[in-house]
Structures are given as C-alpha cells and as structure tokens.
Amino acid sequence: MTTEPTTEPTTPPARAPRRVILHVGTPKSGTSYVQDVLFRNRETLAAADIHYPVDRFDAHFLAALDLMRLPWGGLEREAIGAWDRLARTVRGLSGTTILSHEILATASRSQVGRALASLGHGTPGGPEVHVVLSARDLTRQVPAEWQENVKHRRSFTYASFLRQVQDPERSTRVASWFWGVQELPDILERWGAALPPEQVHVVTVPPSGGDPGELWRRFSGVLGLDGIDLDLTTDRSNPSLGAPETTLVRRLNRATNRDLPPADYRPLVRELLAHQTLSQRRESPRLGLPPEVQTWVAGLEDAYADEIARRGYDVVGDLDDLRGARVAAGRRWYDPDHPRERQVASAAVDAIKVLLLENARVGASEARLAEELAETREALERSYLRPTYQLREKIVRRLEAGRPGRVAMRVYRVARGRA
Amino acid sequence: MTGSTRARSWVEHLRSGGTTPWAAWSGSGTDDDVPGRVGAYDAPTRQGFLPGAQQLELLRRVNLAAGSGGSTDGVRRAGLAGLAERVLAASAPGRGAPDLELVGVREDSPFGPRPVDPAELTAGELMRVASSLLAEDLVAEAAAAPAPRPRALRRPWARPYRLVGDPWVADALRPQLVAAGRPPGGPDPLVLVLGADLPTMLAHGFTARSFDEGGPPWEEWLGRPVTDRALPPRADLPTMLGEWPVAGTSGVRLVLDPALVPGLVGRRRPLDPAPRLSAAAVDLARWVGVPLGLLVLPDERARLLRHTYLPRVRDHAGAPLGLPESHREWARERAARVRDQVTTAGYPVDGDPARLTGTGPDGTTPDDAEVLALAIALLLGQDTGHQGRSTR
Numbered sequence: 165m166t167t168e169p170t171t172e173p174t175t176p177p178a179r180a181p182r183r184v185i186l187h188v189g190t191p192k193s194g195t196s197y198v199q200d201v202l203f204r205n206r207e208t209l210a211a212a213d214i215h216y217p218v219d220r221f222d223a224h225f226l227a228a229l230d231l232m233r234l235p236w237g238g239l240e241r242e243a244i245g246a247w248d249r250l251a252r253t254v255r256g257l258s259g260t261t262i263l264s265h266e267i268l269a270t271a272s273r274s275q276v277g278r279a280l281a282s283l284g285h286g287t288p289g290g291p292e293v294h295v296v297l298s299a300r301d302l303t304r305q306v307p308a309e310w311q312e313n314v315k316h317r318r319s320f321t322y323a324s325f326l327r328q329v330q331d332p333e334r335s336t337r338v339a340s341w342f343w344g345v346q347e348l349p350d351i352l353e354r355w356g357a358a359l360p361p362e363q364v365h366v367v368t369v370p371p372s373g374g375d376p377g378e379l380w381r382r383f384s385g386v387l388g389l390d391g392i393d394l395d396l397t398t399d400r401s402n403p404s405l406g407a408p409e410t411t412l413v414r415r416l417n418r419a420t421n422r423d424l425p426p427a428d429y430r431p432l433v434r435e436l437l438a439h440q441t442l443s444q445r446r447e448s449p450r451l452g453l454p455p456e457v458q459t460w461v462a463g464l465e466d467a468y469a470d471e472i473a474r475r476g477y478d479v480v481g482d483l484d485d486l487r488g489a490r491v492a493a494g495r496r497w498y499d500p501d502h503p504r505e506r507q508v509a510s511a512a513v514d515a516i517k518v519l520l521l522e523n524a525r526v527g528a529s530e531a532r533l534a535e536e537l538a539e540t541r542e543a544l545e546r547s548y549l550r551p552t553y554q555l556r557e558k559i560v561r562r563l564e565a566g567r568p569g570r571v572a573m574r575v576y577r578v579a580r581g582r583a
Numbered sequence: 584m585t586g587s588t589r590a591r592s593w594v595e596h597l598r599s600g601g602t603t604p605w606a607a608w609s610g611s612g613t614d615d616d617v618p619g620r621v622g623a624y625d626a627p628t629r630q631g632f633l634p635g636a637q638q639l640e641l642l643r644r645v646n647l648a649a650g651s652g653g654s655t656d657g658v659r660r661a662g663l664a665g666l667a668e669r670v671l672a673a674s675a676p677g678r679g680a681p682d683l684e685l686v687g688v689r690e691d692s693p694f695g696p697r698p699v700d701p702a703e704l705t706a707g708e709l710m711r712v713a714s715s716l717l718a719e720d721l722v723a724e725a726a727a728a729p730a731p732r733p734r735a736l737r738r739p740w741a742r743p744y745r746l747v748g749d750p751w752v753a754d755a756l757r758p759q760l761v762a763a764g765r766p767p768g769g770p771d772p773l774v775l776v777l778g779a780d781l782p783t784m785l786a787h788g789f790t791a792r793s794f795d796e797g798g799p800p801w802e803e804w805l806g807r808p809v810t811d812r813a814l815p816p817r818a819d820l821p822t823m824l825g826e827w828p829v830a831g832t833s834g835v836r837l838v839l840d841p842a843l844v845p846g847l848v849g850r851r852r853p854l855d856p857a858p859r860l861s862a863a864a865v866d867l868a869r870w871v872g873v874p875l876g877l878l879v880l881p882d883e884r885a886r887l888l889r890h891t892y893l894p895r896v897r898d899h900a901g902a903p904l905g906l907p908e909s910h911r912e913w914a915r916e917r918a919a920r921v922r923d924q925v926t927t928a929g930y931p932v933d934g935d936p937a938r939l940t941g942t943g944p945d946g947t948t949p950d951d952a953e954v955l956a957l958a959i960a961l962l963l964g965q966d967t968g969h970q971g972r973s974t975r
Binding site: 230232233234235240241243244270272273274275277278332333334335337340341343344347349350353357467471570571 | 632633634635638671672674675677680681693694695696697739770876877878879
C-alpha cells in the first residue's frame with residue numbers, strides 16, 4: 165500500500181464505517197512485535213481494508229514525537245510535520261486503520277485532543293475511534309523501565325531509579341516519564357476521556373512462562389485481524405537483558421557517554437551489544453524487585469486492576485495478569501548494583517568478542533574499499549597521462565601562480581559556467 | 584460546588600481576561616477584578632478537558648501583563664482572545680513535568696501527578712509552555728517575512744580574509760562584509776581572530792551557543808571554577824588562534840577592537856557593532872531554541888533566532904550577561920594565563936593587549952522570572968524596551 169499523503173480528506177465509503185484503532189502503549193508489553201507483524205503484513209492487511217499507514221518501520225514513532233514535541237537524540241529532525249501528514253493519510257483511508265506506538269502513552273490531554281481531532285473524531289462522517297492499551301504488571305515493568313533507561317545511555321544505579329519512581333513528587337524527568345507511560349488509570353483517563361468505555365480496550369500481557377501465542381491472539385482479536393493469514397515471524401523485537409548484562413551496559417555508558425556520539429551508540433551499544441549479543445545470554449539472573457519494594461508495587465497493581473474494572477473498559481485477557489508474580493519467600497534477590505563480578509566479566513568477554521569481530525569486519529570492508537579506491541585512482545591517472553590533459557594542467561598551474569593569471573582563470577571559469 | 588465546576592469557572596474567568604489566583608477563586612467570580620478585560624470568548628474549539636495548571640497560571644500572568652499594558656482596542660482584544668485559546672491548548676514540549684492538576688479538583692483520585700496550586704509553580708515550569716508558543720510565533724512570522732536581500736557581487740580588489748574568534752561578534756560583522764561585496768575566503772587569506780576580555784568572551788560564547796544550538800543554563804555551561812578546567816571552545820582564544828596555521832595564509836592576527844576590522848579588510852566605512860543583549864534575552868533564546876528545534880531544522884532554527892527573534896529583543900533594557908561572583912577570581916586568573924599564552928605565541932595584536940585581562944562590563948546571571956516576563960511581553964507583542972533591571 166502507498167503511504168503518500170492524500171491531498172484532502174475523502175468522503176468515507178458507505179460500505180463500512182471507518183474505524184481508527186490507536187494502540188498507545190505501554191512500553192515493554194509486546195508493542196515491537198505487534199508493530200513488526202503489522203509492518204511486514206501491511207499489503208495483506210490492506211487487501212482486507214485494514215491499513216497500517218507507514219513508509220518506514222518507525223513512521224508512527226516519528227509521528228508520536230511530532231505530536232508530543234519530544235526531542236529524541238536528533239531523530240526529532242526527521243519527525244517535523246510527521247503527525248499531520250499521518251493524520252491526513254488516515255483521514256483518506258477507508259475501513260480500519262491501525263496506529264501504534266508506545267510513547268503515545270505519555271501524551272497530555274491537550275495532545276490527545278489534538279490527535280483525536282486531527283483524525284476526524286467527533287466530526288460528521290468521522291471515524292469510530294478505539295484506544296488500545298497493552299499492559300503488563302508493574303512487577304516486571306519497573307525493572308524493565310530501568311533497563312530501557314540504561315539502553316538509552318543512562319548511567320544511574322537501580323537503587324537511584326527506584327528512589328526516583330517511588331518519590332511521590334515525581335519531580336525528576338525519569339520519574340515523570342516512568343509514570344507517564346506506566347500509570348495505567350491515568351493513561352486511560354487521558355486517552356479515553358472522550359470515548360465510551362466499550363471503545364477503550366485494555367490488553368493484558370499474560371504471565372511469563374505461559375503459551376507464547378496467547379498475547380498475539382489477544383492483540384489479533386482486539387485489532388480485528390482474526391481470520392487473516394499473516395506471517396507472524398519477526399526479526400524485530402526489544403529483547404530483555406539479564407541483570408549482570410544490564411550492569412555491564414550501565415558501566416559502559418558511564419565510561420563512554422562523553423566520547424561516543426549518539427549516532428554511534430545506537431548501532432554499536434544498543435543494537436550490536438545489547439540486543440544482538442547480551443540478550444542472548446539467557447541463563448543470567450533476571451532483574452526483579454527488591455523485597456522492600458514488592459509490597460508497594462503489589463498495592464499499586466491491585467489499585468490499577470480495581471480501577472480498570474470499575475471504569476468498565478473492554479478487558480482483553482485477565483485483569484489478574486496485572487498482578488505480578490510474588491517472589492517465593494527465601495529466594496535471594498539479585499542486586500544489579502552489587503553484582504557477582506564474575507558474571508559481569510563473562511558478559512564483558514562476550515561483548516569484547518563481538519566488538520573484535522565487528523572491528524575485523526569493518527577492517528576487511530575498509531581494505532576492500534581502499535583497493536577499489538586504488539583501482540579508481542589508477543584509472544584516473546591513466547586518463548591524466550594523455551598529452552592534451554598534461555598540457556592543459558601545465559597552463560592552469562602557471563596561471564594560478566600569479567594574480568593576473570588567477571583573475572584570467574576566474575574570468576574563464578565564469579565564462580564556462582564553472583565558477 | 585464541586586472542584587471540577589469551580590475549576591471550569593476559573594478557566595472561563597481566565598479566558599475572559601481574569602487575574603484572580605486559583606487559591607482565591609470562589610467559583611462565583613465577578614468581573615470587577617479584571618484589568619484589561621477582553622470580554623467572554625466563545626471559542627468554537629473550546630477544549631473538553633481541563634487544561635493543566637501550567638497553562639492556566641501562564642494565562643493568568645498573560646492577563647496580568649495585558650492589563651498593565653492598558654490597551655483595549657478591538658484588534659488587541661481579538662489577539663488576546665486568540666492567545667488565550669493557544670495558551671489553554673498548549674502542552675509543555677519535551678520531557679519534564681506533565682500537565683498538572685489543580686489542587687482541590689480531584690482530591691479523591693490516587694492516580695496522576697500530585698495536584699498543585701498554580702501560584703506555586705516555578706517560572707521555569709511556565710517557561711516550558713511560553714517558549715513553545717513563542718517558537719510557533721517565530722515560525723509563523725518567518726513565513727510572512729519578505730525574502731532576504733540578495734548578496735552583493737564580490738569586489739575583485741577585495742582582500743582575501745577570514746573572520747573568526749569571538750563567535751557573537753564575528754557572526755554579526757561577517758554578513759555586513761558579505762553585503763558590502765567582501766565575503767570571507769579567497770587565496771592566502773589574512774586570518775583575523777576576534778578576541779576580548781575573558782568575561783566578554785564567555786558571555787559571547789554562551790550567547791552564540793544559545794542562538795545556534797541551545798544547551799544548558801549559563802552557570803551550568805560555565806561549569807565549576809576549577810583552575811585546570813578547559814575553557815568552553817567558543818571562548819578559548821588560544822585554541823582559536825592555534826587552529827590557523829601561518830602557512831597558506833597571509834598571517835594570523837589577534838583583533839581586540841572590532842572597530843578595526845573594516846580597515847584590516849580594506850573597507851572604509853565602519854560596521855554596525857554586534858548587538859548587546861540583556862541576560863534575559865539571551866536566556867530566552869536558549870529556551871525558545873528547544874521547541875523551535877522541534878518545528879524546523881537546525882539551520883532554520885538558528886536563522887529564525889537571529890533574524891526574527893533577535894530584532895524583537897534587541898532593545899530589552901535588562902542587564903547584560905555577567906559572571907556570577909563565584910567565577911570572578913577564576914576568570915581573573917584564567918585571563919592572565921590567556922594573555923601569557925597569546926603573548927608567548929607572538930601573534931600580532933590589533934587593539935590594546937591590556938583588554939585581555941579586563942573585567943568586562945557589569946552584568947548578571949539570567950533570572951527565570953525576568954525571562955518569563957520578557958516571554959509574556961513578546962507573546963503579547965508589547966514593546967520590551969522599558970522592561971528589565973537596566974544597568975546600562
């Protein structure tokens with residue numbers, strides 16, 4: 165399907181009411197997987213009049229940055245005007261349109277108002293808007309958010325992160341962002357205030373260790389994809405790191421943040437080291453909550469589940485999924501701020517190995533390019549050996565040596581249109 | 584009356600030009616306390632939600648400033664009404680505190696950030712909203728601005744030169760020379776490195792950075808006054824001089840008096856000096872640059888700040904940027920080192936070398952409240968010439 169913006173909103177076809185489904189978060193709740201399936205199958209979906217309007221994988225991310233005017237390490241430059249372009253495209257589409265990005269969770273009420281209005285919500289002939297929020301228990305989300313922070317170059321400790329998010333003032337940027345994307349009742353109130361509760365859908369993420377296909381079945385149902393033959397394989401996900409691996413990346417951040425430009429950090433540290441290498445170490449201890457934080461988190465989880473039930477939203481899954489697994493009494497908690505150094509060193513060896521291999525690959529590529537360059541130079545020099553070229557070069561050199569000659573050359577170049 | 588009803592009536596009060604603080608708002612507000620009242624504005628796109636405390640308090644401050652301006656003509660009233668709607672619909676860009684609830688509206692809700700009394704919000708919180716609106720204004724004004732003047736033809740006899748060093752002064756003089764048919768560049772150029780006393784170099788370096796790319800606040804940018812700490816690149820005169828090899832040039836000269844530049848490049852007429860801005864005007868450029876960078880590309884951001892924003896704050900009468908007391912002794916010592924380095928290197932100097940160790944003009948550190956007042960005046964289109972604590 166094409167994602168070229170249409171010039172003006174078109175009249176919706178009479179055959180089916182238009183629907184816009186806004187999947188607005190939360191981070192670390194299977195959103196990358198859903199977005200990749202939608203992206204890879206967008207042509208199949210379009211045939212079923214279900215549209216995922218993107219011209220690049222992160223198109224909705226850029227649109228979200230633009231809507232919320234968020235700087236993001238320079239990416240915001242590519243986002244200028246992206247939301248309005250996306251909204252214009254959506255207004256011109258028939259059937260169902262799906263928009264998805266997890267950072268939309270943090271949109272303010274006025275930004276939500278602008279988003280809904282730009283999609284035509286509430287106008288005659290406008291679409292029926294549905295909001296989908298996928299949600300995972302805070303017991304897993306709290307450590308996952310710290311890990312995301314680390315993968316975005318932060319270098320504060322886990323203890324510091326926990327102190328910030330537990331502070332009722334939420335005065336730091338870290339705390340304000342965390343609650344902006346994780347406080348389910350508040351997100352739902354911001355996004356769902358203008359919609360009837362049956363058009364607000366909460367997809368709960370099943371507990372770890374269950375049927376791996378269950379989360380997709382929940383998404384498929386709520387997005388209206390059941391019965392469509394989709395390719396569900398994906399090479400794009402946001403895999404988790406173990407605790408020692410997260411510690412290693414945090415230490416790397418501390419050591420390299422001043423020197424490594426953001427454009428290099430993303431491919432080298434976040435992608436190559438974290439996602440492709442360290443996340444493969446699946447035997448490492450996982451991040452979890454310290455015992456003294458578990459009770460506080462459990463209270464919040466209960467409050468969220470009760471509030472969502474009270475408001476009457478459409479729950480896809482089980483609200484009990486939002487209550488995280490309690491750690492068995494006596495089981496030791498792994499503190500990433502005081503890790504077993506042998507485990508961190510082992511992760512570091514894997515990191516060094518992959519960087520050496522990458523360095524060798526880049527070196528080989530550089531040698532190949534140097535060879536190609538030498539061949540090109542040789543070919544160029546052969547063409548320079550022609551007597552007419554040598555004569556012209558000699559004349560130009562002589563002229564450039566003196567002021568009158570330089571002026572003459574300038575006049576000549578202007579006359580030839582080369583100035 | 585419920586908290587929500589009271590809040591909505593306060594929004595209407597503010598919408599119609601009211602200035603009563605939230606804590607004093609009874610919910611049955613009269614119009615007696617409305618200076619510069621603009622009349623009820625029945626906006627067709629009135630929000631279905633309650634705006635955040637930041638937006639509401641900013642609108643109250645705007646109304647206060649509009650009232651003190653005293654103008655109530657029809658065009659101005661319509662403009663104020665439009666501005667009120669823009670303030671109410673705005674969100675603070677970037678990361679930071681979300682839109683906050685008013686205290687007393689939803690006391691029973693355990694969710695969302697802690698409600699606040701808007702009067703207690705810092706000027707910095709209000710600046711996040713105000714700077715976003717100002718950035719929108721700059722983009723809109725630039726769209727309506729006439730095309731820039733074409734460049735004059737290069738004079739064939741013009742002396743090749745490069746003008747570098749103090750970025751604020753060099754960036755102000757260079758376009759004037761280009762317009763006069765003397766663009767920088769050419770073979771074997773004479774390299775003119777503009778310099779000044781260290782406090783001025785630091786203030787100009789921060790000013791140039793604020794207009795070009797933004798960054799941390801003044802005192803954070805200065806860093807701790809530690810002896811061996813490197814100077815910021817935009818204020819590091821010895822490094823600037825050292826970047827230009829003598830080979831391939833007609834020489835490298837240190838110019839300590841910008842008025843000498845025309846003579847050195849072979850022009851008779853003097854050039855306009857670099858603008859002297861108040862500390863508030865400089866800091867406001869830094870604030871506005873952040874949301875502006877989310878609306879336009881970096882080159883356009885710098886162009887808008889210099890060509891659209893700067894003329895509006897050029898006359899702001901606040902005190903210029905100056906070093907905090909904590910940095911003065913450090914600056915005195917560093918300036919002596921700079922002088923020794925430059926003298927030892929043996930560069931020819933135009934101007935009085937004693938200027939290198941001067942203390943610069945009296946100045947101040949930017950004050951958020953003053954920056955906010957300037958921002959509001961600009962939003963209202965007021966003359967900023969009378970504002971600020973003038974020491975000039």
